[in-house]
Amino acid sequence: MEAKERHKRNVAKEIIELAWPSITEQMLIMTVGMVSTIFVGRISASAIAAVGMINSLIFFFQAIFSGLATGSTVIVARLIGEEDKEGARLAVMQSLIMSIAIFIGLTTLGYIFAVPIVKTFFGSVSPDVFKLALMYYRIVLFGLPFVIIDIIIGGALRGAGDTKTPMYITATVNVINLLLNSTLVFGVTYQSRYLIPPLGVKGSALSATISRIIGGFLQLYVLYFAKRRINLDIKEKIRFDFNMMTRIIRVGIPASLEQVIMQGGFLVMQVIVSTMGTIAIAVYQIGMNANSLAFMPIFGFSIAATSLVGRSLGAKHFMLAEIYAKVSRNIAVVVISVIGVFMFIFSRQLAALYTTDPIVIKMASDIIRIFAVVEPLLAILNVMAGVLRAAGDIPYIVLSAFIGLWLFRVTIGYTLGKVFGMGVYGIWIGICIDFVVRSVMYSYRFKAGRWKYIKV
Template sequence: MSEQNTASMGKLSRIFALIKQSLKGEELDFTQGSIRRAVILLAIPMMLEMAMESVFALVDLYFVGHLHNSSHAIQTVGLTESVLTIIYSLAIGMSMAATAVVARRIGEKDPIAASKAGMQAIVVAVIFNMVISIAGFIYAKEILLLMGASAETAEHGTTFMQIMMGGSTIIVLLFLINGIFRGAGNAAIAMKSLWIANIANIILCPVLINGLGPIPAFGLTGAAMATSIGRGLGVCYQVYHLISGKSLLKVKLAYFSPHWEQIKALLKIATPGIFQFVIASCSWIFLAKLVATTGGDHGSAGYQTALRLMMFFMLPAWGMSNAAATLVGQNLGAKHLERAEQSVMKTIKYVAIYMATVMAITFLLSRYFIAFFSNDPLIQEVATKALHIMSIGYILYGIGMVLMSTFNGAGDTWTPTWVNFFGFWLFQIPLAYLLAKFLDMGPTGVFIAIPVAETAIAAASYLLFKRGKWKTIKV
C-alpha cells in the first residue's frame, strides 16, 4: 500500500512540476522528447490564454446585462463583437502567418530570422488596421444599423462601437504579438499578457460602468473604455518582454525597416488566413442579423448571450489547437514529418476529452450560466434553447479547430480557407436561411444550422489532413 502511495505521490509531483513549467514562460525545443509532454506544456498556457480572451466579452456582458434597458446594451455588445471579428480576422491572419514562419525558423534553429519575421508582421498589421479602425470609428452608428440593430439600440451603442473600433489596433497587437511568442514556443508570455488585460478589465468595468466616488457612471460606454485600457496594458507587457532581451526573440529597430521579400512571404500565408476568418466572421454576422430580424431584440440578445457562453467554453479548445500549430511548424522546420502528425493526433485526443466534458456541463448548468448574465426571462428562454442546440456539436467543433490549426501552422492557409468558404457560405448560410425563413423556424433554424455545418467542416478537414499536402508546404 505504501509503495502505491509513493508511486501516486511521485506521479502527482511530476504533474505539478509539468504545470509549473508550462506556466513559467520559457522557450523550449519541441522537436524532440515526449510528444504528450510537448502538447501539455504548450496547451495549458494556450488554453488559459484563450479562456482569458473569452472573459473579456463575458465581463462586459455581465455588467451591461444588469443595466437599465439591458436588451439594447446586450445587443450592442454582441453586435459590436460580431463586427470586431473582422478586426480579429486581420489580427488572427497575421498572427497565423507569424506563428507559422517564426515556428519554422525556430525549428531550423535560426532565431534571428524568426525575430525579423515577427517584427515585419507587426508593421504590416498595424498599417492595414489603421484604415479599418478609422472607417469603423466614423461609421459606427451606420454599422450597427446595418447589422440589424433597432434605431434605439444603434443610438445607445454608437459611442461603445466608436471606442471599440478606434482602439482596435490594440486588439491586433495583442493577438499578433502573442502569435509571435507562441511560434517561438513561449506560450506563457501570451497567457500572462491576457491575465494582466483581464484583471484590469474586471476592476475597471464596474467602476467605469456604474461610477465610483469622483468617477462618473459611463454606462455602456464604460465597458468599452475598460476593455480598451485592459488590452492596452496587456500589449505594454508584451512589448516589455520583446525589448527586454531575455527572450529567444531579439528586437532591433532595424528589424522594423520594411523587408519586401519577408513581407511578401508573410502576406502569402496571411492573406488566405485573413480570408479564412473573414469568411467565418461574415457568416456569423449574417447569422446574427438573421436572428435579429426573425427574433427581435430579445431573440438577438438571447442568441448573443448563448454565443458568448459557447465561445467561452470553446476558446480554451482553440488555445489547445494552437499548440498543434506550434508543434507542426517547429517539427516541419526540423524535418520531423511523422512527429508533426503524431502531435496533431495527440492534441485531437485531448481536445475531444475537454469538449465532451464541456458539453455535459453545458447541458446540466446552462440555465444557471445564462441567469447569471441576464434576469430577463425572454432572453433566458432564447439563450437556453440556443446553447442546448449549438452545444450538441462541441466535440466535432474541437476536432475541426485542431485540424484547421494544423494546416495554418504548416503555412497551408489556403486549405482551411476553402473549407470555410464551402462550409459556411455555401452550406451554413443557405441552411440557416432555409430553416429560419422558408420553414418559418425563426432563430431556432439558425441554431440548428450551426452544429450541422460545423460537423461537415470537421469531416472535410479530417479527409484533407489524411491526404498530407500540408507536410509539403514551404514557408
C-alpha cells in the first residue's frame, strides 16, 4: 500500500512538473488578454463588443490548424514513446508543410471577402460596432499565419514533453503585446503633447498582430536553431512524406472537425448575443474573458495528460496511461475548485476591472458567479478530452462536442435567451448544461477503457 501511494505521489510530481509551464503560459495569455480587454473596455462598450466578436471569428479560423497541431502533438508523443526521434522530426516537418499550404489560401480569401464575412456573422450590430469590428478584423488577419506556426510547433514540442520552450516564447510575445497595448491604445504624452497618438481599437489590433508575428518567428528560430528535443536543420531538404501526412491527418481531421464544431458553436453563440444589443455583447465578452481564469490551470493539466498518456500508450504501458489520466483529472478538479471559490466571492470586483458601466458590472458579476459553480465540470471535461485525444479517440470527442455545444449550449441558450427573453442569462445557462453533458460523456468513455487500445 505504501509503495502504491509513493508511486502515485511520483506520478503527481511528474504531472505537475510538465503542467506548470503550460499553466504559467496560460496565466500570461490570460493576464495580457484581460489587460487588453480592460484597455478596450475603457474606450467604450462598442469597442469591447467589436473586439470580442472578431476574436470569436479568428478563433474559428484557427480551429482548422488546431486540429493539425493536435495531430502533430499526438503523433510526436507516440513516436517519442516508441523512441523514434527521426520519425518525430519528420512529423513536425509534414505538419508545417500542410499548415503553410492551408493558411496562405485562408488568409488571402479572408482579406478579399472581409466585408461579406463580417457582415454575414455580425450584420445585425449597430453601425459603429460594425465599423470597429471590420477595421479590427482586417488588421489581425495578417497575424493569423504566424499564430498557426506558433500552434503547430508549440504542439509538437509539448508532445515531446517540452512545455517550457512554448512558455518562454509565450512570455516574450505577451510582454510585447502588453507594452504595445499600453502605448498604442491610449497613446503616450509628454508635457501635454502626444508623442504617440491614441489609436484605440486600431492600437489593440496592431499590438496583437505585431506580437503574433514575432511569436511565429521565435518558434521557427527555436525549431531550426535552438537545441531542443525536436529540431529541424535549415540545410535539410524539404521532404514530402505522404504516409506521415496521412497519419497526422487521421488524427488531425477529426481534431479539426472537433474544433470547427466547438468554435462554430462559440461563434453562433456570439452571433446570437450580437442581436441582444451592445450591453449584452459586453457582458458576454467579460464573462467569456473571465472564463480564461478557470481555463488557465486546466489547459496545463490537459496538455500534461495528453503528452504523458500518449507516450505511455506508445510504449504499451496501458495501466500507467490510466494512472496519469486519473491523477491529472483529480489535481485539476482540486485546483479549479479553489479558483472557483475566489471567483464567486470577488465576482463584482472582477467585472469592475473591465468596465465602469454599473449595469454591465451587475450583469457580468452574476454571469461570473454562475460559471464559478460549474468549474469542476470544466476541469473534468477538458482533462478527459486531452486523454482521449492522446489515445486517438477523437471521433468520440467530435460527437460529444456536437451534442454538448449544438444540441444543448446553442439550442438551449437560444431558446432561453431569445424565445423566453432571458437574454444573456439564458445563454449562460445553456453553456453550463453543455459542461454537464460533455463531462458525463467523457467520464463514461474513459471508464469503459477501450481508448487504451486504439491504433493511431
